[in-house]
Amino acid sequence: MKFELSYFRAAGVGLGLLIMATIVQRPIAAAVQHVSEKTPVGSALRSAEWAQMPLSLRQQAQFSAGVESARVLNRVQSGVLEILSHSRNEFGVLTDRSKLIADITRLAEAEGLAPADPSLKGTVQDITSERRAELIYEQQTGQAYGRANWKADMDEDILNAAPAWELVRVESRKIPRDWIQRWRAAGGRFFQGNRMIALKTDAVWERLSRFGTPWPPFDFGSGMGVEDVLRPECIELGLISLGTRVAPKEFEPQLEASVRNLSPELKNVLKEHFGEQVELDGELVKWKGGVELHEQAAANRRESAGRIFAGSASALGPVQPANDATEEVRSVVRRQAVVNSVEISAVAAGRKPLFHEDLRYLNAAQVEDYRSALQKQLPQGIIARFQGGHLYVYNPDLVGRLADPKQPLWPQVLANRDNGRWLGYGANWHETSNFSTVLIEDFNGEVIAGFGAPPDTAALYGAARAQDWSQATGGKYTYSVLRRGGAA
Amino acid sequence: MIVIKLESGAARNQLKALTDRIEHPRQVLAAAAIAGRRELQRHFTQKDSVGNKLGGRRTHFWGDVRQSTQLGAITDREATIDIGDSRFAQRLHGGMIRAKTPWKGSGFLLLTIPVHPQAHGRRASVLARKLGIKLTFVGSARGGVIGHFAAQAAADQVYYACVPSVDQAADPTALPDMEKFEETVAEAAQEELTAQAQAAQEQTGSQ
Numbered sequence: 079m080k081f082e083l084s085y086f087r088a089a090g091v092g093l094g095l096l097i098m099a100t101i102v103q104r105p106i107a108a109a110v111q112h113v114s115e116k117t118p119v120g121s122a123l124r125s126a127e128w129a130q131m132p133l134s135l136r137q138q139a140q141f142s143a144g145v146e147s148a149r150v151l152n153r154v155q156s157g158v159l160e161i162l163s164h165s166r167n168e169f170g171v172l173t174d175r176s177k178l179i180a181d182i183t184r185l186a187e188a189e190g191l192a193p194a195d196p197s198l199k200g201t202v203q204d205i206t207s208e209r210r211a212e213l214i215y216e217q218q219t220g221q222a223y224g225r226a227n228w229k230a231d232m233d234e235d236i237l238n239a240a241p242a243w244e245l246v247r248v249e250s251r252k253i254p255r256d257w258i259q260r261w262r263a264a265g266g267r268f269f270q271g272n273r274m275i276a277l278k279t280d281a282v283w284e285r286l287s288r289f290g291t292p293w294p295p296f297d298f299g300s301g302m303g304v305e306d307v308l309r310p311e312c313i314e315l316g317l318i319s320l321g322t323r324v325a326p327k328e329f330e331p332q333l334e335a336s337v338r339n340l341s342p343e344l345k346n347v348l349k350e351h352f353g354e355q356v357e358l359d360g361e362l363v364k365w366k367g368g369v370e371l372h373e374q375a376a377a378n379r380r381e382s383a384g385r386i387f388a389g390s391a392s393a394l395g396p397v398q399p400a401n402d403a404t405e406e407v408r409s410v411v412r413r414q415a416v417v418n419s420v421e422i423s424a425v426a427a428g429r430k431p432l433f434h435e436d437l438r439y440l441n442a443a444q445v446e447d448y449r450s451a452l453q454k455q456l457p458q459g460i461i462a463r464f465q466g467g468h469l470y471v472y473n474p475d476l477v478g479r480l481a482d483p484k485q486p487l488w489p490q491v492l493a494n495r496d497n498g499r500w501l502g503y504g505a506n507w508h509e510t511s512n513f514s515t516v517l518i519e520d521f522n523g524e525v526i527a528g529f530g531a532p533p534d535t536a537a538l539y540g541a542a543r544a545q546d547w548s549q550a551t552g553g554k555y556t557y558s559v560l561r562r563g564g565a566a
Numbered sequence: 567m568i569v570i571k572l573e574s575g576a577a578r579n580q581l582k583a584l585t586d587r588i589e590h591p592r593q594v595l596a597a598a599a600i601a602g603r604r605e606l607q608r609h610f611t612q613k614d615s616v617g618n619k620l621g622g623r624r625t626h627f628w629g630d631v632r633q634s635t636q637l638g639a640i641t642d643r644e645a646t647i648d649i650g651d652s653r654f655a656q657r658l659h660g661g662m663i664r665a666k667t668p669w670k671g672s673g674f675l676l677l678t679i680p681v682h683p684q685a686h687g688r689r690a691s692v693l694a695r696k697l698g699i700k701l702t703f704v705g706s707a708r709g710g711v712i713g714h715f716a717a718q719a720a721a722d723q724v725y726y727a728c729v730p731s732v733d734q735a736a737d738p739t740a741l742p743d744m745e746k747f748e749e750t751v752a753e754a755a756q757e758e759l760t761a762q763a764q765a766a767q768e769q770t771g772s773q
Contacts, residue, residue, distance in 0.1 A: 102647070248614070305607065
């Protein structure tokens with residue numbers, strides 16, 4: 079249905095200037111475009127890890143935290159598009175909020191995506207829950223309309239008619255968050271007491287947003303929005319002077335810069351999380367689709383990781399220490415065999431570039447037998463070598479990104495065997511102090527491994543290495559990122 | 567600073583002359599449209615602050631309408647404000663809604679109208695899963711109810727009324743008071759005109 083209300087009014091006194099303001103109900107083209115340009119991307123990453131993804135990849139991905147199901151992701155995108163574009167089904171019925179929520183929850187349940195942990199049932203981490211589906215609806219439509227609004231407001235005439243926004247509460251919340259504090263932390267200025275106002279082109283909006291975008295919503299379910307501050311008030315508040323013309327801001331270059339010249343380590347960890355869905359060749363990193371294939375490949379990798387881990391752990395565990403050893407030492411050897419096998423299975427699954435361990439304390443002949451058997455189990459292309467008492471398993475494609483292509487690969491593997499960048503941790507803590515400590519913890523909260531990772535992407539590496547454990551053993555493993563000084 | 571009083575005849579003449587020289591008529595329309603958008607958004611925010619009639623949990627319908635309220639095309643002569651939410655027209659005008667999608671299995675053409683607070687904003691399948699209960703339809707192709715019917719009648723609970731069609735009343739407050747809205751829009755346009763006139767006058771004065 080379309081309706082139109084027209085108001086004709088002469089503005090001013092006898093100016094003869096006819097102003098026509100029309101209110102029309104129709105799809106917002108820029109909002110539809112925002113969603114239709116997205117690529118469905120499946121991954122096990124949670125929100126905190128997605129937050130560390132390059133902005134452009136986040137903006138262009140149709141994702142939902144922890145969801146790998148192609149069917150669910152495709153339905154989210156098609157459903158949101160149907161809502162925004164006012165599409166009707168074969169009976170002429172519009173898709174609406176309640177229909178999309180019903181579809182997502184039903185589909186997710188049919189796909190068997192309910193969390194195994196009963197404490198997560200019904201929470202936002204449960205993709206089969208109404209609460210999570212509502213959040214998806216709110217977030218997807220909010221971002222689409224938010225971006226469309228921002229684009230419209232970056233028209234020079236419109237921007238100068240209302241150069242600023244005020245951050246205001248637009249929906250009530252039972253327990254509202256402290257936005258005054260967040261505004262202050264983002265570097266926002268206060269006017270007339272606690273009014274949070276800034277030019278629309280001010281970077282404070284990006285700093286305020288959990289998503290790094292200059293438009294609302296600024297956080298999940300925040301209930302906060304923006305209201306235009308008209309030009310006369312901006313002048314009165316001293317934000318602009320009488321003759322000032324505010325220049326529109328472009329966001330596209332910022333998006334492009336976020337995926338230009340990424341480090342090879344970061345490219346590797348993107349490959350680990352997204353497989354063939356991400357295109358890494360060339361100057362710009364971008365999505366290339368294939369969520370269905372990725373879902374199947376991820377399932378295969380999990381199966382392969384579990385199989386290789388089991389085979390490796392059972393073969394490596396009984397390998398005897400080189401010298402007479404106490405039972406205590408043998409026990410340590412068996413435990414270390416588990417750690418080694420987890421990491422080896424991660425390399426085998428294409429998730430980690432390099433595994434290296436000094437095994438000179440073990441019987442060399444037995445380790446060589448183990449290596450030989452392992453090589454037969456490993457997928458084509460993955461190499462296992464035992465040299466000088468050290469065991470190496472590596473993925474030539476992944477380490478190749480880090481290596482000098484003009485030099486032979488193997489000597490470079492040897493030279494970088496203790497380099498955290500090559501081992502899949504993102505940072506080499508032997509050569510830099512600029513890293514965050516990441517701890518991998520088992521289901522009892524016991525720390526089982528630790529490494530240094532780049533501070534701004536530590537969650538991506540933490541998730542990757544915790545997944546190594548989860549996929550190999552089938553157990554639940556998490557990670558913590560320690561801030562400087564040791565606080566989590 | 568030179569203040570131009572729009573009511574005065576002198577100002578009118580001055581402005582008439584200025585109108586022909588306005589370099590930015592689109593800016594005037596932009597000011598009007600953006601003031602109109604703000605007025606509409608404020609109105610929808612106000613409406614969103616009121617709970618639903620059933621007393622169920624909030625779905626923030628009016629919040630959705632608010633965020634879908636955007637600026638459309640703005641030219642030198644006209645401005646458009648778009649409301650992107652497809653459900654808004656029905657609220658504004660009301661009217662007959664007929665069931666169109668046949669139910670799976672029976673082929674019944676019935677609407678499910680929430681009559682219980684917990685059913686507000688929820689499809690029957692979502693409610694059943696949420697409450698962990700089995701919902702049953704009792705009725706015929708001409709209508710009925712959907713509820714949870716337990717062994718004891720005292721525990722029965724009806725959640726939806728099922729009807730072939732419903733005549734929804736228009737919401738007379740769906741849009742803000744039009745007189746006030748017009749005033750706001752015109753006032754913003756007038757302020758922008760004044761600003762342009764002042765700027766032009768300052769420029770003339772400095773020559």
